[in-house]
Amino acid sequence: MRLILASLLLAVPVLAHALGSPDGQLQVDVSVNDQQQLVYTVQRAGQPVLLASRLGLVLEQGDFANHLRLGSSSPVKVHREHYTLAAGKRSQIDYLANEQSFAVANAAGQRMTVTVRASNDGVALRYEVPGPGHKQFKDELTGFAFPADTRAWLQPMSVAKTGWKRTNPSYEEHYQADIPVGTAAPSHAGWVFPALFRSGANWVALTEAGMDGRFHASRLASDSSDSGGGSYRIGLPEASEVFTGGHLLAEVDDGPLTTPWRVLAIGPLKTVMESTLGTDLAAPAVAFDKKKLVPGPASWSWAILKDDGTVYEVQKRFIDYAADMHWPYTLVDADWDRKIGDAKMKELADYAKTKGVGLLAWYNSSGAWNDTEYSPKSALLTREARAKEFARMKALGIKGLKVDFFGGDGASMQAYYVDLLKETAAAGLLLNFHGATLPRGWSRTYPNLLTTEAVRGFEFASFTQEDQDKVVRHAATLPFIRNLFDPMDFTPVVFADVPNLKRATRNGFELAESVLFLSGIQHYAETPEGMATVPAYVKGFLRELPRHWDDVRFLAGEPGKFVVLARRAGKQWFVAGLNADDQPREVQLDLAWLGTRQGQLITDGEGPREFSQGRLAAPAAKVTLVPHGGFVARFE
DSSP: OHHHHHHHHTTSOOOEEEEEOTTSOEEEEEEEOTTSOEEEEEEETTEEEEEEEEOOEEETTEEESSSOEEEEEOOOEEEEEEEEOSSSSOSEEEEEEEEEEEEEEOTTOOEEEEEEEEETTEEEEEEEEOSSSOEEEEEEOOEEEOOTTOEEEEOBOOOTTOSGGGOOOSSOOOOEEEEETTOOOSSTTOBOSSEEEEETTEEEEEEEEOOOSSSOOOEEEEOTTOTTSOEEEEEOOOTTOSSTTOOSSOEESSSOEEOOEEEEEEESHHHHHHOOHHHHTSOOOOOOOGGGOOOOOEEESHHHHGGGGOSHHHHHHHHHHHHHTTOSEEEEOTTHHHHTHHHHHHHHHHHHHHTTOEEEEEEEOOSSSSOOOOSSBSSSSSHHHHHHHHHHHHHHTEEEEEEEOOOOSSHHHHHHHHHHHHHHHHHTOEEEEOSOOOOTTHHHHSTTEEEEOOSOOHHHHTTOHHHHHHHHHHHHHGGGTTTTTSOOOOOOOOOSOOTTSOOOSOHHHHHHHHHHSOOSSOEEOOOHHHHTTSOHHHHHHHHHSOSSOSEEEEEEEETTTEEEEEEEETTEEEEEEEEOSSSOEEEEEEOGGGTTOEEEEEEEOSSTTOEEEEEEESSEEEEEEOTTOEEEEEEO
16 A cells, blocks of 8 residues: 555656744755755755755665656654653653655656654654665765855764774764864764754754664765765765674665664754754663663773772772762773672672662673774674673673673674663663764663763873863863763763873863763762862762753853753752863853752862862853863752
8 A cells, every 4th residue: 555655646746845843943845956866955044054965865776866756745744752861961852843754756666755854953854765675775865065154063983993903983083173064074984973063043963863773874974076065975884894794784685674864953052952853863762670770970990090990809999989979880891700700790799789889890892893802702792692691790780781892883783782782671781882883862762771982081081191181172072962962971070180191171170071971870080089189069069969860951152162051850950061261261141040049159269179169149140160170050
């Protein structure tokens, strides 16, 4: 019946379709141009956001990029969803969008459906090639053509099988900030998602969502056919980004081939910063025992102590540290199996339980795709091996796993990720991906995935002075891009010295990261000794900081320069900000929704390692941010 209906829809040629958002501000137009190519444009409030940009797919079994006819469209339907997040900017989310599907035919009479959604905060689209039979992806034409005066904030994609022990790509590069649209990527690998653009009064964040393990993950590539230089297109992973012996690009043995959603959050910066489109377009959650779904901070020795800290006595001390800070977890990192062993790990887990702390254990995901040697290694490569390891972890009393050193974005590697997600969920284990791809909404679909690295995190700022110096602007960029939709395991907050380096941030900056950075498990980098140097009111703040958030408000900021956000947990509001500039910055804050409440303010003292406290009063307040400094404020 569906194929017959599609044929009827295509019986009458149609030149264009238009879909608007519920508030009427956004409009998406889909048409066929003079070259018989499918194109779309996006406007907001009558202003162009995307100029005419290509749509289309190429499969081994058919070309849906050229010689196309656009048929009739389905009726516009209202798409409504309500869902919850254990780790995100909101705990209760209502998604509302208008949805319409367009029928497309190629010269051979083969059919494809393009589905478009327009919400008040953006646009999403995806393709489906229906019908029986084998389908193998070859290329995608989806483009993003911006006006010439657009500016971009982009992270380069690292070349596969480069870097330490051939572990790239891991989404761990520095961002190129405020660059002209169309700037070429440093290598053929392109740019990562999310990608951020400013076009006139509008900002656009590009990403993808709806990854189910059958499709490869994409990236952003320059469009070589665009002589004006302001256009990008969907890029593909490199040939080596596969599970050993696995396939690179999407294919299905039978039935429809459906792509992930191509997602564009659009609007003023406040609209984009408060958007949840990255999880709105993800699949609904699988079942997971809510009693085991406990977000919250973790103590972690490796950030400062590195490999030498992964020994029994140090881990016991970090368990005591977590208990003293009222944190629910301690992470035991790489080589625990060789340096501590199962019997002593069981002793640690039993001891931690008496303190109200759960243990998390590190695993190496890799087989032959990189040269890492840390263990446990190659223990998760098959379903049978994973079942054995998960049973072993549960017997030891382990609450969750940190799985590291993945091999890229090919379809078979994506399938490996999803197998781990499904099977740990079924086993009741929490999960943290490191050396990994962007999660692209997985934290909604698999609520046990509480965080993912996919960022140049604090560890890099502990390796070299160059990275330490760059961390200030990097940290001021992350809330706008990497941490916009997905939880991020940056491993923030250091108040004492970083060994062998001169720290670039002040203590107020570091404390602000505890509120600004979203992570279902926030692995704090500071040691017990470093935490002992701060005032009691700072320790009290970190002890009492909520473990998850209910709402968010963007108050002020510009990527790479400064940011101020407000987050709500229950009836409490927390306001935090940091300043990456070398000069002081005064920020006027509109706190009208707080009425006339006064909040506890913690900010920088006179010295870079000092704090001061005071009060911050609503409904309006002015905050002075010192260079490389920050603040937090709590409103009861």
